[in-house]
Amino acid sequence: MAIMSKNPFRNLKGDIFGGLTAAVIALPLALAFGVASGLGPAAGLYGAIATGFFAALFGGTPTQVSGPTGPMTVVMGAIVASHAGTLPEAFAIVMLGGALQILFGFARVGHYVRYTPYSVVSGFMTGIGLIIIIIQILPFFGLPSAPGGPLGTIRALAMLDPRTIGFNAPALATISLVVIIGWPQSLRRFIPSPLAALLIGTLMGVFVLQGAPTIGAIPAGLPKIHIPVFNLSDMGGMIQAGFILALLGSIDSLLTSLVSDSITRTAHDSNQELIGQGIGNMVAGLFGGLPGAGATMRTVINVRAGGRTPLSGAIHAAVLLALALGLGPLTAQIPLAVLAGILMKVGWDIIDWGYLKHIHMVPKDKAVVMIVTFIITVFVDLITAVAVGIILAAFVNARALGEEQLKGIHHHSGEDEGDLSLTEEERELLRKAKGRVILTRLRGAFSYASARELGRRVSQQILGRMIDIYDFSEAGYIDPSAAMALDDLFKQARSGNQTILITGLSGKAKDTLEGFGVLDLVEQKHRFKTRKEAILAALDMVADSKEG
Numbered sequence: 001m002a003i004m005s006k007n008p009f010r011n012l013k014g015d016i017f018g019g020l021t022a023a024v025i026a027l028p029l030a031l032a033f034g035v036a037s038g039l040g041p042a043a044g045l046y047g048a049i050a051t052g053f054f055a056a057l058f059g060g061t062p063t064q065v066s067g068p069t070g071p072m073t074v075v076m077g078a079i080v081a082s083h084a085g086t087l088p089e090a091f092a093i094v095m096l097g098g099a100l101q102i103l104f105g106f107a108r109v110g111h112y113v114r115y116t117p118y119s120v121v122s123g124f125m126t127g128i129g130l131i132i133i134i135i136q137i138l139p140f141f142g143l144p145s146a147p148g149g150p151l152g153t154i155r156a157l158a159m160l161d162p163r164t165i166g167f168n169a170p171a172l173a174t175i176s177l178v179v180i181i182g183w184p185q186s187l188r189r190f191i192p193s194p195l196a197a198l199l200i201g202t203l204m205g206v207f208v209l210q211g212a213p214t215i216g217a218i219p220a221g222l223p224k225i226h227i228p229v230f231n232l233s234d235m236g237g238m239i240q241a242g243f244i245l246a247l248l249g250s251i252d253s254l255l256t257s258l259v260s261d262s263i264t265r266t267a268h269d270s271n272q273e274l275i276g277q278g279i280g281n282m283v284a285g286l287f288g289g290l291p292g293a294g295a296t297m298r299t300v301i302n303v304r305a306g307g308r309t310p311l312s313g314a315i316h317a318a319v320l321l322a323l324a325l326g327l328g329p330l331t332a333q334i335p336l337a338v339l340a341g342i343l344m345k346v347g348w349d350i351i352d353w354g355y356l357k358h359i360h361m362v363p364k365d366k367a368v369v370m371i372v373t374f375i376i377t378v379f380v381d382l383i384t385a386v387a388v389g390i391i392l393a394a395f396v397n398a399r400a401l402g403e404e405q406l407k408g409i410h411h412h413s414g415e416d417e418g419d420l421s422l423t424e425e426e427r428e429l430l431r432k433a434k435g436r437v438i439l440t441r442l443r444g445a446f447s448y449a450s451a452r453e454l455g456r457r458v459s460q461q462i463l464g465r466m467i468d469i470y471d472f473s474e475a476g477y478i479d480p481s482a483a484m485a486l487d488d489l490f491k492q493a494r495s496g497n498q499t500i501l502i503t504g505l506s507g508k509a510k511d512t513l514e515g516f517g518v519l520d521l522v523e524q525k526h527r528f529k530t531r532k533e534a535i536l537a538a539l540d541m542v543a544d545s546k547e548g
Contacts, residue, residue, distance in 0.1 A: 011308040018307025019315025021192070022065045022298045026052070026320060028198040029298075029346070031331065032339040033068040033290060035215055036135065038080040038145075039087075041331060042218045043290050044068050045324045049317045051280035051292030056313025059276025060269030061257040065298040065313050066280060068290040070343075070350045071128045071248055075382050076290055077135075078149065079241050087288075092228035093238050094285030097245030101278030104250060110270025113250045117397065119362075120389035121251060122352040123370040127377025127385065132347030134378075139340035142169025142212050150378055168209040169337040176201035176341030192301070194342055201338030215339065217332040218324065223287040244382055245281070249293040253277050256294030263303050297349075365396040402449035408474075409454065410441040411461045422531075429535045436466040437538045439531070443474040448481035455485040459492060466545065467538040468493050471531050473504025483516045490521040499541060501526045503534040 026048050034044025048067035055066035076094070083090040104110065134150040137157065142165065146156035176197040183193035191199075205212055230238065257268040273294075281291045302312050359367050373389035412422055414430025421441065422430075430437060440458055462468045470486075478486075493500050500522050505513065513519050519527075528534040 009311070011306070012311070014306025015309055015312040016315060018063075018302040018305040018312040020319060021305040022302040022307070022312065022316040023319035023323075024195050025192045025298050025301050026065070026067050026295075026316060027323060028194040028339075028342055029295075030068055030290075030320065031198075031215065031334065032343050032346070033070070033073040035139075035336065035339055036132070036343055037068075037073050037076045037290055039076070039288070039290065041215050041334075042223065042324070043288055044073075045218065045289075045320060046223045046287050047284045047290030047292050049320045049324065050284035050287055050289050051277070052320065053280070053314050053317035054283050055253075055273075055276040055280035055292070055294070056310040056317065057276065058272070058279050059310070059313075060272030060274075061253075061260055061294065062266070062268075062309050063260045063264055063299060063303045063307050063312065064253070064257060064268075064273070064294045065302045065307075065316055066253070066277065067292045067295050067298065069252055069293050069295050070132050070346050071125065071252060072245065072291050072293055074128050074131050075241075075245055075248060078382060079245075081147065081149065082237075082241075086229065086231070088226055088229035089231055089234075089238065091226040091285040091288055092230055093241045094245065094289075094291045095228050095282045096238060096242030096285075097249065097291060098278040098281030098283075098285060100242055100246035101250055101274050101281060103278075104246065105271045105274035105278060108271050110250070110254065110272075110274050113247070113254055113270070113274075116247075116251055116390070117369065117393035118355075119366045119369040119396075120373050120386070120393050121255075122355040123373025123389055124248075124377050124382075124385055126351045126356065126370075127374045128382075129347045129350030129352075130374075130378055132343055132350065136340040136343045136347070139213075139336045140170060140173040140344065141165045142173075142337055144213075166211070168205075169212040169335065172201050172205050172209050172212055172335050173337035173341040173344075175204055176338040177344055180342055180345045197342050198334065198338060201341065202334050205335040205338065206333050212335040212337050215331055215334050215336055217329055222325075223289070225286055226288045228285065244386060245291050246278075247386065248382075249277055249281065249291060250274055253294035256296045256299050259296055260294075260299050260303060263300065264308070365399070369393045369396055398449040401447065402453060405444060405446050405450035406453055406457070408442060408444035408446070409457055410443065411458075412439040412441065413437065426532060426535055429532075429539060433467075433539060433542050436542050437469065437535070438462060438465045438467075439469040439471060439535065441471040441474065445477040446475070446482035446485075447477070447479040451479075451481035451485040454482060455488055458489055462489070462493060462498065463496075465498060467499045467501060467541055469501045469503065469531075469534050469538060471503050471534070472506075472509055473531065475505075475509045476507075478509045478512050480512065480516060483512050483518055486513065487516065487518045487521070490518065494521060499526065499538075501528065501534045501538060503528040503531050 030044040030048040031041040034041040051066040079090050079093050131150050134153050138145055146152040179200050180193045180197040183196050254270055257273055261268055284291055369392045373385050376388055377385035413435055414427045490500055502522055
């Protein structure tokens, strides 16, 4: 556990200030995310408390501050829309996502989650940012949110009668948006811009621009426990949704951990962080809260304010709990339009403008992956977007990987005078064979990405030869697909009455070829330690065939 690893009170003053500052930032965002999810402001607050405290206590990033984030809120909004009549199922999915994160941690896949292609992450995050902006348009104008996510909002906007739009709500939303964008940098260390927007917007709504819809009071007291309910008929869909929460929360958290590491010059424990995030999300689901993840802005604010240990994250959660127990009457007057203005800025910040700015310089296939992931995220659904994005990225990466691996195939028959890969003696020996012997040198790794083309290229070169020598002395990794490609080549050679010699085979490459029975096609006397030995043996066979 992170909090137990060292003395938790070694940086008490900095942690207190960091936790308080992070809580001030988290409060308006938690309320806004709760409303945006369809569960209400209390759910956002409870989610921030649960994930903020338990992820700090059990996580692997000392300075991380966790809570509801834009991406997790959008996913949760889709889950709520699908399980609106059975909220216990929705919270069961949150708990399931947390359990999967814990499983990821114990399975030690934390390091691999970070390998999710950036083009997929960028497309997904950009889509999430646009979704947040779109679904906040109606609340921005003081109108109720439309069902059906971004497409439902677009349909509602197309049918909207402008005469139904009042003045006060859009004015409040605009004020909050202007405040959060233009709040002076010199004041941000005392009053963060989201809190300033919330306070100024609410005061304007109470005293000047009255009558705009408000969020209502948060129920006082501790939240109720939600016993998870699993519908066996929809278990597949629940697992899918839980997996997306787990995957997105893990990526979001570990990316934030990397940001924290870069600022503090420390190294986080990825797998322990996933366990902490999973425990936090399970508790959040149990108490009817939003799922959360490591929040980059809150974490950076915590570090800059002096937070250095998990105590700062726990203090941030404790402050939010105190507010939740006594905040109910105060939240009743917060206009929904003010929260919409705040979330508009959040959505804008989530969009990957850096990638979009340079997309014309990005390789076309990577740009296509990003754009396809983005479009599916916005207009289809989040689960499909992640699945399609990862599959497309895998194909794109396989193509690039295959092209790189194929550079490791070299053929030698002694005829190329400029070939410096062989010694002069080896080249001279091959020349004596007069093209009847070809040496195929395999250098580097070979996998499924290059297997098909490996077979095609080598097959073209060995046609008409008497003896094929395969030099594995510089081969590293050979996966089962590449092994089977070699198996086909060896069988092709045998059917053409060609003799196969191999040299330099050892290590994992040898284990793979032996395991798949590829070496059964090569006689023991035709296996050599060095390239020169194999070439000399080939020349003897050529000479014997002439005498015969």
